[in-house]
Amino acid sequence: MIRTSIWEKRHFLPHYDVIIVGAGLIGLCSALELRSKSKSLKILVIDRASIPLGASTRNAGFACFGSPSEILADLKNHSFDHVCQLIKKRYDGWNLLLNLVGRDQLKYEPTGGYEVFRDSDEQSYAQCQAIIDPINDAIHNLLGIRLYQEWTKPLPQVNNFAHIIAAPHEGLIDPGSMMKKLLEMIGQSEIDFYGGLACEELVEQTNLMEVKTSRGKLTANQVILASNGFAQKLVPDSDITAVRNQILVTSPLKNCIQGAFHYDRGYYYFRNIGSRILIGGGRNIALEEETTNQFDITEKIRRNLQQFLKSHLIPTESYQIEYEWSGILGFGKSKIPQVKRKSSRLVMAAGMGGMGIAIGAAIAQDAAHEILC
Numbered sequence: 372m373i374r375t376s377i378w379e380k381r382h383f384l385p386h387y388d389v390i391i392v393g394a395g396l397i398g399l400c401s402a403l404e405l406r407s408k409s410k411s412l413k414i415l416v417i418d419r420a421s422i423p424l425g426a427s428t429r430n431a432g433f434a435c436f437g438s439p440s441e442i443l444a445d446l447k448n449h450s451f452d453h454v455c456q457l458i459k460k461r462y463d464g465w466n467l468l469l470n471l472v473g474r475d476q477l478k479y480e481p482t483g484g485y486e487v488f489r490d491s492d493e494q495s496y497a498q499c500q501a502i503i504d505p506i507n508d509a510i511h512n513l514l515g516i517r518l519y520q521e522w523t524k525p526l527p528q529v530n531n532f533a534h535i536i537a538a539p540h541e542g543l544i545d546p547g548s549m550m551k552k553l554l555e556m557i558g559q560s561e562i563d564f565y566g567g568l569a570c571e572e573l574v575e576q577t578n579l580m581e582v583k584t585s586r587g588k589l590t591a592n593q594v595i596l597a598s599n600g601f602a603q604k605l606v607p608d609s610d611i612t613a614v615r616n617q618i619l620v621t622s623p624l625k626n627c628i629q630g631a632f633h634y635d636r637g638y639y640y641f642r643n644i645g646s647r648i649l650i651g652g653g654r655n656i657a658l659e660e661e662t663t664n665q666f667d668i669t670e671k672i673r674r675n676l677q678q679f680l681k682s683h684l685i686p687t688e689s690y691q692i693e694y695e696w697s698g699i700l701g702f703g704k705s706k707i708p709q710v711k712r713k714s715s716r717l718v719m720a721a722g723m724g725g726m727g728i729a730i731g732a733a734i735a736q737d738a739a740h741e742i743l744c
């Protein structure tokens with residue numbers, strides 16, 4: 372066992388007011404929110420990886436609020452008001468993130484979003500059509516915007532879909548640029564950050580919380596657990612499930628889609644990155660295998676996504692897959708991300724699901740508030 376030196380204890384591993392475990396979007400935004408509320412708090416963020424390794428640096432970069440078929444699915448488990456409040460929270464969170472990080476640093480492109488429906492999705496399309504007006508009216512009352520509109524014009528390079536519903540307020544970001552800026556802001560805010568330091572155990576004592584790591588024991592008055600899909604390892608009684616999503620990115624194309632696209636309750640998503648296509652998801656064909664926290668790529672999903680590309684987006688042009696990766700989502704039992712006080716010294720902010728970008732800064736604000744109240 373490596374023992375801690377007095378110098379390490381004094382300068383690298385002192386007692387903190389708040390330690391945040393996990394430097395994804397939620398962890399970093401929580402730290403910045405705490406700093407904005409108190410100049411004197413001693414705050415540390417740790418991540419098990421040198422570059423945060425979960426969802427925030429590995430997602431698709433959709434700034435989105437819920438596609439109609441996803442909203443329809445949510446309405447099966449939550450009341451209409453609840454679902455509208457969730458959409459509002461995403462929209463509010465997105466505006467917080469825009470203010471915090473800035474449009475340029477997010478590399479925000481206000482492309483608009485679209486949900487596409489195949490011929491075989493006639494029933495789902497009809498059900499989605501039926502919720503456009505009630506959702507638009509309710510969201511207009513809450514936010515002054517109309518979220519969805521039926522779209523009848525053709526979209527370049529989007530083939531073999533029977534119907535399209537547009538979501539004009541959606542857009543695209545560069546998640547790497549967002550995370551780099553947030554880490555830079557952490558450095559400028561007198562918040563300590565150690566990448567490559569995993570929390571192995573949280574041990575609550577009467578007067579402090581111990582955060583056990585491979586480099587020794589850290590202590591804090593309070594901890595925010597922001598490890599999302601990996602939360603259950605440290606809080607075994609939490610209901611967070613790790614779910615993998617895989618992504619492919621093509622070589623540059625002569626003819627490429629433009630914008631943010633959703634298909635089938637958010638199970639498939641695709642966008643352009645310049646003249647490349649990013650496509651991800653497809654886990655509905657392998658739900659059990661994809662319920663994992665392992666960052667693998669599987670042939671089954673790769674083939675499924677490539678088939679989608681061929682049928683709908685790149686029927687004739689030849690291309691290569693130049694990038695492929697996976698990321699890990701955290702799903703709670705409810706669709707609504709959880710900020711839970713687990714004890715007087717532990718707040719858990721997890722279960723961001725597949726739409727954490729827009730809501731993230733709002734959830735981080737709630738986590739910071741929970742620490743300070």
Ligand SMILES: Cc1cc2nc3c(=O)[nH]c(=O)nc-3n(C[C@H](O)[C@H](O)[C@H](O)COP(=O)(O)OP(=O)(O)OC[C@H]3O[C@@H](n4cnc5c(N)ncnc54)[C@H](O)[C@@H]3O)c2cc1C
Nearest residue numbers: 393395396397419424425426427430431433570698727728
């Ligand atoms: C492939 C993919 C595509 C997605 N696309 C979109 C999208 O287009 N739009 C959208 O809104 N959302 C999208 N999401 C979801 C979104 O990325 C997440 O909801 C959001 O990033 C969650 O942020 P987080 O900070 O809660 O978790 P994470 O970013 O997962 O951060 C958790 C961090 O905790 C660290 N950690 C874990 N265990 C420990 C430990 N024991 N000790 C220390 N550190 C630890 C991890 O290394 C990680 O950095 C996507 C997710 C994936 C995987």
